[in-house]
Amino acid sequence: MDIRNIAIIAHVDHGKTTLVDELLKQSGAFRENQAVAERAMDSNDIERERGITILAKATSVEWKGTRINIVDTPGHADFGGEVERILSMVDGVCLLVDAAEGPMPQTKFVTSKALALSLKPIVVLNKVDKPDAEPDRALDECFDLFANLGANDDQLDFPHVYASGRAGWADMELDGPRKDLSALFDLIVRHVEAPKQIAQAKEPFRMLATTLSADPFIGRILSGRVESGTLKVGETVKALSRKSEKIEQFRVTKILAFRGLSQQPIDEAVAGDIVTLAGMTKATVADTICDLSVDVAIPAQPIDPPTISVTFGINDSPLAGRDGKKVQSRVIRERLMKEAETNVAIKVTDTPGGEAFEVAGRGELQMGVLIENMRREGFELSISRPQVLFKEEDGVRMEPVEEVTIDVDDEYTGAVVEKLTGPRKGDLVEMKPAGAGKTRIIAHVPSRGLIGYQGEFLTDTRGSGVLNRIFHGWTPHKGPIQGRRQGVLISIENGTAVAYALWNLEERGKMFVVPQDPVYEGMIIGEHSRDNDLEVNPLKGKKLTNVRASGTDEAVRLTPPTVMSLEQAIAYIDDDELVEVTPNAIRLRKRYLDPHERKRQSRSA
Numbered sequence: 001m002d003i004r005n006i007a008i009i010a011h012v013d014h015g016k017t018t019l020v021d022e023l024l025k026q027s028g029a030f031r032e033n034q035a036v037a038e039r040a041m042d043s044n045d046i047e048r049e050r051g052i053t054i055l056a057k058a059t060s061v062e063w064k065g066t067r068i069n070i071v072d073t074p075g076h077a078d079f080g081g082e083v084e085r086i087l088s089m090v091d092g093v094c095l096l097v098d099a100a101e102g103p104m105p106q107t108k109f110v111t112s113k114a115l116a117l118s119l120k121p122i123v124v125l126n127k128v129d130k131p132d133a134e135p136d137r138a139l140d141e142c143f144d145l146f147a148n149l150g151a152n153d154d155q156l157d158f159p160h161v162y163a164s165g166r167a168g169w170a171d172m173e174l175d176g177p178r179k180d181l182s183a184l185f186d187l188i189v190r191h192v193e194a195p196k197q198i199a200q201a202k203e204p205f206r207m208l209a210t211t212l213s214a215d216p217f218i219g220r221i222l223s224g225r226v227e228s229g230t231l232k233v234g235e236t237v238k239a240l241s242r243k244s245e246k247i248e249q250f251r252v253t254k255i256l257a258f259r260g261l262s263q264q265p266i267d268e269a270v271a272g273d274i275v276t277l278a279g280m281t282k283a284t285v286a287d288t289i290c291d292l293s294v295d296v297a298i299p300a301q302p303i304d305p306p307t308i309s310v311t312f313g314i315n316d317s318p319l320a321g322r323d324g325k326k327v328q329s330r331v332i333r334e335r336l337m338k339e340a341e342t343n344v345a346i347k348v349t350d351t352p353g354g355e356a357f358e359v360a361g362r363g364e365l366q367m368g369v370l371i372e373n374m375r376r377e378g379f380e381l382s383i384s385r386p387q388v389l390f391k392e393e394d395g396v397r398m399e400p401v402e403e404v405t406i407d408v409d410d411e412y413t414g415a416v417v418e419k420l421t422g423p424r425k426g427d428l429v430e431m432k433p434a435g436a437g438k439t440r441i442i443a444h445v446p447s448r449g450l451i452g453y454q455g456e457f458l459t460d461t462r463g464s465g466v467l468n469r470i471f472h473g474w475t476p477h478k479g480p481i482q483g484r485r486q487g488v489l490i491s492i493e494n495g496t497a498v499a500y501a502l503w504n505l506e507e508r509g510k511m512f513v514v515p516q517d518p519v520y521e522g523m524i525i526g527e528h529s530r531d532n533d534l535e536v537n538p539l540k541g542k543k544l545t546n547v548r549a550s551g552t553d554e555a556v557r558l559t560p561p562t563v564m565s566l567e568q569a570i571a572y573i574d575d576d577e578l579v580e581v582t583p584n585a586i587r588l589r590k591r592y593l594d595p596h597e598r599k600r601q602s603r604s605a
Helices: 016-026 045-050 077-089 105-116 135-148 182-191 196-200 329-342 364-376 410-421 453-460 499-508 566-572 595-604
Strands: 002-010 057-063 066-072 092-098 120-126 160-164 169-171 206-215 219-228 236-240 246-251 254-259 262-265 274-278 288-290 308-313 347-350 356-361 381-383 391-393 396-409 427-435 438-446 466-476 488-491 509-511 523-528 534-536 577-581 586-590
Touching: 002 016, 002 077, 002 105, 002 182, 016 057, 016 066, 016 182, 057 182, 066 182, 077 105, 077 206, 077 219, 092 105, 092 135, 092 182, 105 120, 105 135, 105 466, 120 135, 120 182, 135 160, 160 182, 169 182, 206 274, 206 329, 308 329, 308 364, 329 347, 329 356, 329 364, 356 364, 364 381, 364 566, 364 577, 396 410, 410 427, 410 438, 410 453, 438 466, 453 466, 453 566, 499 509, 499 523, 499 534, 523 534, 566 577, 566 586
Parallel strands: 002 066, 002 092, 057 254, 092 120, 120 160, 488 534
Antiparallel strands: 057 066, 160 169, 206 219, 206 288, 219 274, 236 246, 236 288, 254 262, 254 274, 308 356, 308 381, 347 356, 381 577, 391 396, 396 438, 396 466, 427 438, 488 523, 509 523, 523 586, 577 586
């Protein structure tokens, strides 16, 4: 059967997973009466809850005798480690662009990787049926984006279609019949080249492992595209590292191929197809699975270096062990090492003492997803504030800079520009009207300056602004950047918070806890209205007397507390604070719970 391998890339929420749903339905991958969940490719719980794609996943459809292997890629740069390996498996990319928003920062990130691999793009202008859609402007911006990223003449001569993924149609013309996706299917078959590997079918078997996962029945499995030759179940192969060193020799126990949403066993893997192999015990991502006669590994795509690090430690608070079952440092280390093996963008190192681990990655969202997965598995952790990773170049200290694209109402433009270019030491690159009373701001801001900025940004724009960020490059260190301005309210007692005490503390600042919440000495229960930390007693009850007087029986009316998500809590804390994460709670605390140690550390700071 003729084969086409294509990746679908898009910015977050531009509708690529919805489009893949329709491709699967219209290709006949589902039975007519089969119950299929919306956004079927987002199989992970967190993906479905947040509406984002985190893990790259492959599927396969048949169209008029051609098998089209489709790879759904993450749209967020924090999960770029998934993208960089996946693109080596395909021969073309389908760039999905919202006709109203145009190309966005995450689009630029994945597209630059695809163009560097000489992949030919197809542009799909999605959501053209929206009232504010401007498909012609979006198409011009796509051409400008490709030109800025150094696309060659073949890549700049890209075909495009107008589509609505939700309605399930795509046409070559804007005023087409709007019936189905056949125009997109035909364009993929025509424009994307058949895998060059098919011509190498008679050479020895070679495959570059791209993704690693585990199956409860067949164990460790590796997926990738067959670069040359064929492989049958039961044959013996070997795994080579990136340095062409032999890792292991094993017998292939099962070969799986993508057929719709499921993987089905096949007898033989052929050159050019995307398959999954089982039987290995040591081979991992970026290794070459090959015939015993092959001695040279397939070169693997380099992975961009991590930009931030977070310290994962044991939970040593007085409430430790009440919610989770996995609390030992040994168990935490095993879980992090397992994650680092499958996620090539994460690096884990032990700290002196062995009680904590430095985890380096791409961004706060990637770290937040890892921590959320661990707490759902029953882990208890203490998490430090993210630290930006620096590097030395010719004796100059360099720090990472991110390109920030902001769409904001015109009236809030001044406040946003002032915050980015002032205390956060960003450089304004471009500011232009985006229509409908909005302004688009593009700035280059140090990664340090963006930690904790999201909440402040939403406050400044009254929740109407949209902020997207992507790693841009390295710049000489820009000097100190002011962190959080407000101090915190710290509990000095162990016990259960009392409504009367919290009511009296409201004039001191915003609360993070409610009555009957467990608190302990050193736990952060609120944000102080001033810039210094304040130790308070949230257990202090009302003194009762037998004297009745006007005003002594006032009703306690509490302001609703500030409830932080995991990412917000991690971005909020200061260097001397930690986030306590358990399966049922997210608490903030001082790094040193002993009051004398806290005072000594604050004096030394």
